[in-house]
Amino acid sequence: xxxxxEPVQNLIDAFARLPGIGPKTASRxxxxxxxxxEDLATSLSQALLGIKKDTKLCEVxxxxxxxxxxxxxxxxxxLRDAQTLCIVEEPLDxxxxxxxxxxxxxxxxxxxxxxxxxxxGPEDLKIKELLIRLESQDFKEVILATNPSMEGDATAMYLxxxxxxxxIRVTRLARGLPVGGDLEYADQxxxxxxxxxxxxxx
Amino acid sequence: xxxxxEPVQNLIDAFARLPGIGPKTASRxxxxxxxxxEDLATSLSQALLGIKKDTKLCEVxxxxxxxxxxxxxxxxxxLRDAQTLCIVEEPLDxxxxxxxxxxxxxxxxxxxxxxxxxxxGPEDLKIKELLIRLESQDFKEVILATNPSMEGDATAMYLxxxxxxxxIRVTRLARGLPVGGDLEYADQxxxxxxxxxxxxxx
Numbered sequence: 001x002x003x004x005x006e007p008v009q010n011l012i013d014a015f016a017r018l019p020g021i022g023p024k025t026a027s028r029x030x031x032x033x034x035x036x037x038e039d040l041a042t043s044l045s046q047a048l049l050g051i052k053k054d055t056k057l058c059e060v061x062x063x064x065x066x067x068x069x070x071x072x073x074x075x076x077x078x079l080r081d082a083q084t085l086c087i088v089e090e091p092l093d094x095x096x097x098x099x100x101x102x103x104x105x106x107x108x109x110x111x112x113x114x115x116x117x118x119x120x121g122p123e124d125l126k127i128k129e130l131l132i133r134l135e136s137q138d139f140k141e142v143i144l145a146t147n148p149s150m151e152g153d154a155t156a157m158y159l160x161x162x163x164x165x166x167x168i169r170v171t172r173l174a175r176g177l178p179v180g181g182d183l184e185y186a187d188q189x190x191x192x193x194x195x196x197x198x199x200x201x202x
Numbered sequence: 203x204x205x206x207x208e209p210v211q212n213l214i215d216a217f218a219r220l221p222g223i224g225p226k227t228a229s230r231x232x233x234x235x236x237x238x239x240e241d242l243a244t245s246l247s248q249a250l251l252g253i254k255k256d257t258k259l260c261e262v263x264x265x266x267x268x269x270x271x272x273x274x275x276x277x278x279x280x281l282r283d284a285q286t287l288c289i290v291e292e293p294l295d296x297x298x299x300x301x302x303x304x305x306x307x308x309x310x311x312x313x314x315x316x317x318x319x320x321x322x323g324p325e326d327l328k329i330k331e332l333l334i335r336l337e338s339q340d341f342k343e344v345i346l347a348t349n350p351s352m353e354g355d356a357t358a359m360y361l362x363x364x365x366x367x368x369x370i371r372v373t374r375l376a377r378g379l380p381v382g383g384d385l386e387y388a389d390q391x392x393x394x395x396x397x398x399x400x401x402x403x404x
Contacts, residue, residue, distance in 0.1 A: 003275070004297065005268045007252040014249040017242060019234050025222065031294045032221050034253055034266060035313075040219060041250045047216040048247035050209035051232065052240055064236060066207045073205070092233045095206065111237070 008034070060133070062109040062126045064091045074107060081105045083140040087130065087159065089113055089147060097145065105143075108133065113151040114158055122158065130159075134166055144172040210236070262335070264311040264328045266293045276309060283307045285342040289332065289361065291315055291349060299347065307345075310335065315353040316360055324360065332361075336368055346374040 003009070008030060015026035033041045058065045058072035065072035074080060074094075084105030088094055094107050110125040122128075134142070142163055146152035156172055163170050175193035177186055186194070206214070210232060217228035235243045260267045260274035267274035276282060276296075286307030290296055296309050312327040324330075336344070344365055348354035358374055365372050377395035379388055388396070 005257055005266060005274075007249070007256040007268070008266055011246075011249040011253050014242075014246040017246075018231055020227065020230070027294065027297070028222070029220055030253065031292065033250065034257070034293070038254055040216075041254050044213075044216040044219075045247045045250035047209070047213040048235065048243045048250070051213050051236055052243050054209040055207055055236070064207060064210060066209070090233065091236070092229065095229070 057109075057111075061107045062111060062129070063094050063107055079104075083138065084143065085134070085139050085141070086143040086145050088145045089152065089155075093145065105141075110146075110155070113146060113149075113155045115151050125155075127159070127162070131162060134163060134168060139168050141169045141171060144170065146172075148173075148175060259311075263309045264313060264331070265296050265309055281306075285340060286345065287336070287341050287343070288345040288347050290347045291354065291357075295347065295349075307343075312348075312357070315348060315351075315357045317353050327357075329361070329364070333364060336365060336370060341370050343371040343373060346372065348374075350375075350377060 004012070011030045011033070012023070012026045015021050015029050016023050021029070033044075054067050055064050056067045057063070058075055059070045060075045061072060063072050063074065069076075081104050085108055086097060086103060086105055087108045087110060088097070089110050089112060091109055094109065097103050097107075108126065108130050110127065110130070112120055112125050114120060114122065114125070142159075144156040144159055146156045160170050174197060175190070176197055177183060177190065177194045183191070205211070213232045213235070214225070214228045217223050217231050218225050223231070235246075256269050257266050258269045259265070260272075260277055262273045262277045265274050265276065271278075283306050287310055288299065288305060288307055289310045289312060290299070291312050291314060293311055296311065299305050299309075310328065310332050312329065312332070314322055314327050316322060316324065316327070344361075346358040346361055348358045348361075362372050376399060377392070378399055379385060379392065379396045385393070
């Protein structure tokens with residue numbers, strides 16, 4: 001059978017290593033780029049090098065930031081509430097919370113969750129750095145904003161135990177019915193949480 | 203609101219210019235690459251440059267081939283039937299037909315279809331080159347394998363008219379029910395074609 005030219009197959013293989021991109025999508029993207037004006041493949045190529053060359057993790061919160069500064073925009077901002085710390089799993093979670101415009105404190109990015117199955121323990125996450133940060137700065141509240149998953153909950157429990165002795169208020173994001181959702185279609189666990197956490201109207 | 207570091211936003215924007223990749227997928231891919239080992243972003247970056255640097259169109263059939271040879275693997279192969287020519291819209295169509303292992307002739311890639319709405323006329327496709335090829339070589343059959351769409355059919359009709367005077371047998375791919383499909387769910391036009399093209403069992 002006819003084989004594709006090596007450079008074409010290489011690009012298909014490289015695309016197919018990305019999450020959510022199967023072999024069909026990978027070849028569709030490749031053939032699109034073969035037809036597209038040259039600057040599209042080139043600018044994507046350069047942007048790919050750029051994220052590795054020009055970014056790094058913030059030395060304080062471990063969010064992604066520019067390589068030429070030690071700390072990120074949020075950590076540097078005098079407008080943020082420096083006594084509230086929100087702990088998230090990934091940099092994308094910071095973006096999601098920032099988009100709500102409902103939070104004005106600082107962040108700490110763990111870069112993962114505890115997962116005994118995958119062999120990820122506390123030493124693989126930015127937990128040591130978190131505890132040092134909590135001890136050396138004056139925080140009033142720590143919000144545990146890990147995902148509402150088994151691993152996320154276990155990580156939150158673990159962090160709660162470690163933070164409790166420090167005399168800082170520890171909270172976590174509310175569980176309940178998603179806004180715009182339909183009670184009828186809510187899964188059992190969500191509905192159970194929504195019942196247990198019911199709020200009194202006054 | 204917090205803005206992403208420029209290199210990160212650049213990569214999201216570059217991904218989002220690809221077909222079928224919206225802003226959400228683009229940022230998911232970007233944050234995946236930020237966490238992935240460096241060689242993944244780098245190898246994708248190099249593969250992107252490679253398709254532009256190391257490939258070109260075959261000088262005979264206009265399929266994609268390596269830059270260092272004038273013609274492609276299929277055109278060069280002494281094992282292919284050089285008297286049958288299959289005309290397709292895109293290089294991906296060559297791949298699809300090759301995968302069937304049911305065709306052993308040569309190809310001609312038009313690089314598009316006639317589309318008056320988008321201003322694409324015969325001079326924008328590899329039609330002049332096709333006619334020269336048909337006149338200078340000895341073909342017994344030309345298979346019109348454009349897509350079964352309005353533009354694909356119109357292009358096939360146009361090509362048929364142009365090829366007819368050359369005394370070459372012109373055929374096109376059969377229309378009918380897709381294999382594994384369900385008669386009940388076939389659209390009206392497909393069913394009509396399947397009826398009109400019914401085959402006698404002997």
